[in-house]
Amino acid sequence: MRIVTLAAIAAFGLAAPALAAEPQVTVTYGPKLEKKIDEYGVRDVDRLAEDLRRSVLKEAARTPALDDARIELVLEDAVPNRPTFQQMSDKPGLSYESFGVGGAAISGRVTLADGTTRSVSYRWYETDIRWAWPSGTWSDAEQTFDRFASRLARNKDL
Template sequence: MRIRYLLAGAAVFAFAAPAWAQSTPVSFSAEFQTSLEEDLGVREGEVLRTAVTEAIAHELGQRGISSQGLSIDVTIVDAEPNRPTMQQLFDEPSLDSSSISIGGAELRAVLHNASGQTSEVTHRRYNHSLADLNGPASTWTEARRAIRQFAVKVADAYVATPR
């Protein structure tokens, strides 16, 4: 039953989100792409890409922003999980899925307006210690927190950029 509600929510988001939000390019730095392929698992890249796209769409939607004449290119520079990823657990059976570590993310966006002007937004947030965790940690708890903070910065820069 819970899955049905989650799927229904995802369907509503897919139809409610502006078309530009679904096409916001989210890429990975070369170093992070290597980390995904060799350590974290390629699947995790899609998890993070979706989190970024949804967070930016949410923040822009909260402000009632349309995308006329402005595009956003996002790069996930780095991300560290709070718990081992599925690929890490598969590759290293001695890892415990309940292990907790510090996590976070670093992201960059370039906003382009219709006249060719660009502005850049960067955000970096990592825990300094396990005491920084607020509540139970999932695989990407702190990376998602960094992504939400980044999305606020992107929406603020979007509002400030001339169209």
């Protein structure tokens, strides 16, 4: 009979190597964005920071070089494509049909498992209004996060 238990595998040293811990990703706000929190609304800005954290975590988890890394990010700025709920609440004449170009700026530091530290930064703002009309509130900022996360995972110099 060929039943092998995990305990038996571990006892004979045949177990797979221990899985490395996923990276730790933290996001804080830069001074420029902090000034906009009341305008955009705390809920929107907090959700935006969580979107950045999740995008980076998802891409970093696919990259062995970032196993056990500590990624400390600062969301320096963000510009919505459409008015946030707070903006529409504060200005009753404002419509969700309004749109513009958006984007975001990110900086931070990555500390790898071996202690190596490097600074990272990335910024992208849409420049063509024609791409803005089908967008959601934070489409360009979210696209910035995805681009940043992808570059970070590929170990590009940011």
